[in-house]
Amino acid sequence: MTSSFGDSGRSGPLDEEELVDILEERRRSSDLGHALRTFSPHPYKGAPTCSAADLNKAVLESQHLHYITKEVAMETGATVEEVREEASGILEEMSQNLQLGFIRLMGYPLSKVSKKLFRSIFVNMEGLNRLQQAVQENPVILMPNHRSYFDFLVISYIMFTYDIPVPVIAAGIRNTVFISPSLRCEALAGMKLVGRILRRSGAFFIRRAIGSDKLYWAVLSEYVKTIVRRGFAPMEFYVEGLRSRTLKSLTPKLGMMNMVLEPFFKGEVFDITLVPISLSYDRVLEESLLAHELLGAPKPKESTTGLLKATKVLQEDYGSMFVNFGRPLSVRDLCQDKINRCQYNLIPRDLPQKPTAEAQACVSWLAHLVVRIQEEGSVISPWSLMASLLLQAPTAVLTEEGLPWHRLTEKTLWLRRLALDFGARLNWPGGVPDSNVMQSNLVLHRSVAQRKTGRVYLVREDEPARKHLISPEEDAHRTAAAVLMMASYRNQCLHIFVRPAMLATAIHITKSGQKDELSTFFCFLQDIFSNEFIFIPGRSSQDFEEACFLLKKSGAVHISQEEVTVLDAGLEVLSFLQALLQPFIESYQVVFRYLCENGPHSFSEKQIIPALRDWTTKLILSGELHTYEALSSDTQKNVLSALRRLEIVTKSRASEQNEFGVNREAVKRIGDILSGKIPPQSLHPTPLARL
Amino acid sequence: MASNSSGGGGEGGSSDRQRIAQQRLRIIAGHLQRPADDGLIVLAAECKGQNNKTEASSEGRTVPRRRQEIMKWNGWGYSDSKFLFNKKGQAEFTGKRYRLSGMIMPALKDWFEGTFGASLQHKTPATPVLTSSAVQPPTLNEAFVEELKSTGISFSHNAEDRVFRAHGHCLHEIFALREGKFGRVPDMVVWPNCHNDVVKIVELACKHNVCLMPYGGGTSVSSALECPPEETRSIVSLDTSQMNRILWIDEKNLTAHVEAGIVGQDLERLLNESGYCTGHEPDSMEFSSLGGWVATRASGMKKNIYGNIEDLVVHIKMVTPRGVIEKSCQGPRMSTGPDIHHFIMGSEGTLGVVTEVTMKIRPVPEYQKYGSVVFPNFEQGVACLREVAKQRCAPASIRLMDNEQFKFGHALKPQVSSIFTSFLEGLKKLYITKFKGFDPNRLCVATLLFEGDREKVLQHEKQVYDIAAKFGGLAAGEDNGQRGYMLTFVIAYLRDLGMDYYVIGESFETSVPWDRVLDICRNVKARIVRECKDKGVQFPPLSTCRVTQTYDAGACVYFYFAFNYRGLSDPVHAYEQVEHAAREEILANGGSLSHHHGVGKLRKEWMRETVSNVGMGMLKSVKEYVDPQNIFGNRNLL
């Protein structure tokens, strides 16, 4: 029941699986030998192998690109020849150039670096074996979650080590603004060296914000589809789109997913295999960087120097990393009743076509499913549980008085049982006293929390040695950074608790025991928070049932046909769960309040985030708000996305720019429902609005 | 095919050529002898009488009233022709009718056992004789029978006669017969001798509310001949086989007026005698009838020269409950609203009985030549066919077999002097030495048939081989080509052999745009394999295809699929589920519901989505107008 998608590839407690530490072998034998090992993968059997040059040729000669080239030429007044040249340039810039030599070249430093950073990199062998089988049978899409830059090559590295064809990787470039086509290459210059290396290792690059550039989009999609159609190599991409700054799963982006699945929808391949991969880090290399990004601090550019400056990073201990290869999913099986492939019968398949609502819904469903499986396959550390508990104490207490260590120990052990009950894959080493486990976790994360004289404190970054006095705002942000860092570790285990937590919240807010009332509120919460947490579309009633089941299992409630009764023994569970969700609810309420009371009637995204930050900071400084997490720009953006999805915030028709208008009344209504002032009501303008 | 029809009689290419040359001479002689007045040859005029047994133009017809005299009751074709494994375990084809008859095919056993995991030890013999007592007694409409008697039209309610007309050749139909199981069968059989007989029968049927089911050659593979079990009226099978005369030949316009019950081989043979042919050669032409072709929209192997049935008919006469439908003239094309022929063609016996057809005829071609091309892989082969279609230079027939079928073809090679070690080894030896660099597990072969005058054929041949070369194709000889075509005539016999050893299978077809050909072939074959696994089939199935026709905008694709059913409790059900899934796959890949087999009852469930609601309504309203009582109640199509 907790493993809600049948066979998602995760299976019971961690110690029952065969996890192999791939660094162990690397510590014993030569890294050079490893880099030069004979690589003999079993390739895809469905089609003859083709070279990267063949691939690019096929893309440029594709009918699809011919259509678009002509269209673009018509629209821009350029000649078809010129447009074709441009397309060829785009492809050149984008395309990978998978060379085994470079994999070897990368393999050597990667071995060295990995050993320096990590104690171990654990891989589930069973998953790897299944993958080895799968790549021979159908085109395979590797779908890892994205938590660190280190994610980037680790999968190729493992596949190289275990004789599985090395993937082609779709890599996004964040934050590059393209002004005109001619500037494209220059903008990439910063990435040149790293870019070249990565490219040779199979990466290809996607510019963000490409929606508008028709030619670019066409080249990209044809490129991706050709790779899939030909089974050129396994293809790897991040369905979350970006690296998650909060360590919480991001709602999947559908563009790439659409491209990857289309060859199946259109019958160009018999099946496609999706392999969700869960990468979990005990400690994330970029932890403090992430927190600062969330607070809107200027981000270091993703340039070569930026990456190389990470040398400081190399001196630290990052614990272990876990790579869980999920069970291969057959797109054909999953889509059986979800898509009618006949819809592609009447228009040439090469013709550019907007995906139908049905196809979009199907893609979205699959993407969410994959992310959920990634969540279920990820490994939770004791620290994540500790962080969840620490954050439930008022921030002032954490920074000033600290929390008694023994209290934390006690609660953590209690939470461990709950987490296991809820089906967590917990990495809690056996054979060592529990307190030692926790102590060493604390040591590993001394950048976030420290123990002094029997109490645990939140660690704030050292004050920068500056001449002038630090302002109260800066001080608040310093605290917020520490909180957000700790919150990100809590977030690693949120998916275990979120469903029962929503039920606990529903019970708390509605004060009702009626199942149908609770279910209504539960669905309302899902609606509000579906940009925050991952819920598979169309599954809310199962999610609700799952929540009921888990709460019952933990002994928190009794459940009859129509009622949910809180048990005395369950108060601890319920209050923990409810507190877990509290920061999110408060953060959302802050945004709601801002929009209703202070905000302008219309705004652009550029303006609103800093404005929100200022306003929230003010609330914190005035003592009105204690939730530092409300300062997280990711959460703020999620609220806005949710409101846009619910069509409460809408694009103003008048302006060309991304100007949005707010329906204040509706915002207020949501806020009131969320605080229990009025009962939930449908938020959807039309029943079909949400696919 | 049977040696008495064109193309199969000789021992090889050269003697075929001799035969054709002789024929040509005869034709020329015929032209010279005939008085060159009006070019009309009248072969028969009146309805042939009941006891007028010596009627000249129906002499030597293949199909007797009592089919059981020459044909199997629970398998394909002539009773004297069948495959079997002899005591030495060698495959043998009995009888004298075909080129393969009396020959031994040493490689077949290896191929058979290897492909299906079957064993000669594990037999599943058919029920040997038709037990009449197992057949439901007929429900007769006495009044109808009485009046019918007075017309003098022959009829029967003998159990054997009825069982013979209760089925086509779908797997489940033959499987049931082999087990000696009979479902609802027609209650009686009538044999009209001519159009007027049919008019009388239809009148009586309407008068007495009897259900009529036209029966031509009985080769249907769409459950079209199956009696609807829910039918409570007396069911009368109207067997057209005795309406088998060529009524006249018009040499000025090159048309022939023919009764609809004539079977393909008779039609061709009789026309050949006058120096003509229709060129319509469906693989079932030995037994299928002209009326059946019209009723199912049949397609012949040489359609590239002669056209499909819709291109061949000039005039059709059909008897319906509302009366006779026909056009008033024989203009070659008309703009007179929707073509009423297209209500008739493909009507599958739901509207009435096609009784007479005027068809185009052509002089027998002077020269015929087989050929074959081996391609390194199927993809290249398809690309070549596409190019041939683009250049509109397709030979009379061009067919591309995939690797599995190519191997199958080799397994059917009759014994020759050289000793076969094992089937696969022989294959490898042949193809590695002959076609260097071709992977014997990927290569595939296209078979070709050219027709026309000698010079043009040779020219045409060169053009096609040149195109093939561009796609890596290498010429592989006339012999391979000819064997490919022969295979299509014996494949139905082979199914019976498989069924003796736990192997069941069938073919089905579709038509699909060019850009989808490869995709559909791959996906449908893979779907079959996957479905077999899901349905508990213990052995890997044979899942193979070929491209059998080319058009400007697409191709016809034929799938064969068979598996060893040992260990399955309900093999036919498993088979049907897989076939159903395969059809879903075809539709999902942009394939049509059928290129030529028709819909029958087997594929009815997909008709609505195939022709849209309005389309369905149109067809239904025609049915309602023409046959409000549902006299033609076989319930096909709609």
Ligand SMILES: Cc1cc2nc3c(=O)[nH]c(=O)nc-3n(C[C@H](O)[C@H](O)[C@H](O)COP(=O)(O)OP(=O)(O)OC[C@H]3O[C@@H](n4cnc5c(N)ncnc54)[C@H](O)[C@@H]3O)c2cc1C
């Ligand atoms: C081994 C084999 C190979 C085949 N190859 C081909 C091929 O190459 N091309 C092809 O097109 N088909 C092929 N078929 C399918 C089949 O032969 C055709 O559908 C053929 O047209 C059926 O003709 P029939 O005379 O046997 O009709 P039947 O099987 O007797 O009847 C078929 C349907 O037509 C109706 N019908 C028959 N005669 C008349 C009539 N005079 N008036 C009104 N309705 C009538 C029947 O009621 C029934 O619904 C093949 C079948 C087999 C078993």
